Amino acid sequence: MFLKLFQRGKTGEASDLESNEESDDERQGSEKRLKGSAAFSKSHDPGGPGSGKGTQCANIVKHFGYSHFSAGDLLRAERDSGSENGTMIKNMIKKGEIVPSEVTIKLLQRAMEEDGNDKFLIDGFPRNEENRAAFESVTEIEPEFVLFFDCPEEEMEKRVLNRNQNRDDDNIETIRNRFKVYMESSLPVIEYYNSKGKVHKIDAAKPIDQVFEAVKEVFSSHEDRMSTRNCASISRSPICGNETVAA
């Protein structure tokens, strides 16, 4: 999938999830980050499943030309491929538990490497602190920003139960456990990114087109910033707007 723009993330204090704009100065650093993306979209307490991440990622792909990497989709494909991890992945998904990071990260890395696009979204990852720390350590990549899909649990439950995609985790027992896992393990990751000023909260309870309007605003503003930054990088780097740009 991705990759890499060099830049520093904001290291300010956590405030609340609604005020996280970086200043230009804070973005002029040297730490490696993703180029232009990352939808680790998540939802409100005790949100997550069914908040509409996949639906909005499809819109972002079409509208902004990003590549979309869904950790859940990659795991389901690996489960169905007959690989040696297939049974373990099947059991974890069925229970609503989180698959060990090394498995998921390998799948993401492979998908990223096979894809030539330098603008990408990661959907449904990281799901816990282990996912986040391992990914950043292995890839030396941080997301540029994070979408937090805020949606009441009853709405997400209704959406998942009506999803009709024949998923074996779209049942009430697994969904309830996924909400629990989200609260215990995934929400702290959102809080971590929020403390770095990277989180944009989206009201995901609204109709799909209205949610996309809000998503579009976030992406449009980042696209503008990225193009300014990439132009600024031309004089310093022979590679601009592609894989690696040294700021």
Ligand SMILES: Nc1ncnc2c1ncn2[C@@H]1O[C@H](COP(=O)(O)OP(=O)(O)OP(=O)(O)O)[C@@H](O)[C@H]1O
């Ligand atoms: N804003 C919305 N309003 C109503 N229904 C929606 C909305 N967004 C998505 N849906 C529907 O809800 C269901 C779940 O959406 P989607 O698969 O995008 O969620 P998700 O967050 O990716 O879920 P998961 O994490 O379980 O994969 C789908 O049937 C989708 O069509």
Ligand SMILES: Nc1ccn([C@H]2C[C@H](O)[C@@H](COP(=O)(O)O)O2)c(=O)n1
């Ligand atoms: N980082 C991840 C992402 C997903 N999984 C597993 C566990 C989830 O319940 C399932 C479905 O994911 P979704 O389609 O909702 O993103 O896949 C995981 O273990 N680790």
